[in-house]
Amino acid sequence: MKKLSILLLVLLLTSCSNQEIVDEIQIVNSFGYDYEDGRIKGTILYPLFKYGSTEEPSLISAKAETTFDVPAKLDNKSPLPIADGQLRSLLLGEPFAKRGLQNMISTVSRNPNLGRTMQVAISKGSAHEMLSSVTKKKMSDTQYINKLIEQNIKMESFPRTNFQIFLFNFFAEDRDAFLPYLKSEKNAIKLAGIALFRKYQFVDVLSMKHAFIFKLLDNGSKNGRYMISIKKDQHKGQIALQNLYTKNKYYLKGTKESPEIQIVLKIDGKLQEYPFWINVNDPSNVELISKQLKASIEKESKDVLDHIQKLDVDPLGLKDFIRSRTRHYDHQRIRAIYKDIPVSVRADVTLVQTGINE
Known part of the structure; x- marks a missing residue:
């Protein structure tokens, strides 16, 4: 009797569904x-x-x-x-x-x-x-x-x-x-x-x-490719950074009346491609590359932020971040000053690998 009741219940349930034949x-x-x-x-x-x-x-x-x-x-x-x-x-x-x-x-x-x-x-x-x-x-x-x-x-x-x-x-x-x-x-x-x-x-x-930089500012990254131009003495070339892991952190600074935002990007990556005249076994060259990568990422990040603020668009949710850290948040006032809110970026670049020879 119990099995019969279960069977009837299954039949009733299946008969209620809308079927579509491909x-x-x-x-x-x-x-x-x-x-x-x-x-x-x-x-x-x-x-x-x-x-x-x-x-x-x-x-x-x-x-x-x-x-x-x-x-x-x-x-x-x-x-x-x-x-x-x-x-x-x-x-x-x-x-x-x-x-x-x-x-x-x-x-x-x-x-x-x-x-x-x-x-x-x-x-x-x-x-x-x-x-x-x-x-x-x-x-x-x-x-x-x-x-x-x-x-x-x-x-x-x-x-x-x-x-x-x-x-x-x-x-x-x-x-x-x-x-x-x-x-x-x-x-x-x-x-x-x-x-x-x-x-x-x-x-x-x-x-x-700027799409990759926007991604780093938006939700970070676990992988990705980023290229920069590098120069040392009379040499110039291209370096490809294989991004292994990037985590961003937003900080609210300034005052309630004059808020400021700092974005810190912590980037662990490896050098995927680099010119033959760069000896990556030399710590001074690795430091030079890290500094130039840091400068390039910070500059492009600032370019992206300046561009979206000038347009008065907020795809990164900067206003929403301020709201989440501010008591008695004033929507109208923050919207009015959004384009002029100082936003800085600091990139901490660590080259965790430089190739199989290291």
């Missing part, structure tokens, strides 16, 4: 938004299975007056119901993002089917055109965009980001959001920088040259 739905991997001719254009990228496991990326696009109406317009053009539960990337055209994303993000964030690890990115130009380029034979992969972003995050050349992180920064009172910025290049797509937001609007791009 062959009867249109599985979408990427979604794009553009602003075109005064209307919102939506584009979906989905796999079209032809022979066995053979997959061919295909597109459907449609225009509507609002973000909310776009999915319905796309459904009208699709032979199968559109299923967005496997959505891996959301691509936003630059002109669309510059108009502000509040309405679109408010709509999309309420969709319970979307995974919070989905990647969101800004495309230079049209999102539709960039998704169209994915259908080319050289990039014939409906998950090309999210794989591109995630492998750069994994290789530590880009700050950690996904839909959940973006939403947290986007709606935070004392932070601004940032996203990957993608650019088409012939038949390829490349990661070209960090898209910066001022509240709900895309305003500027931080180049890939």
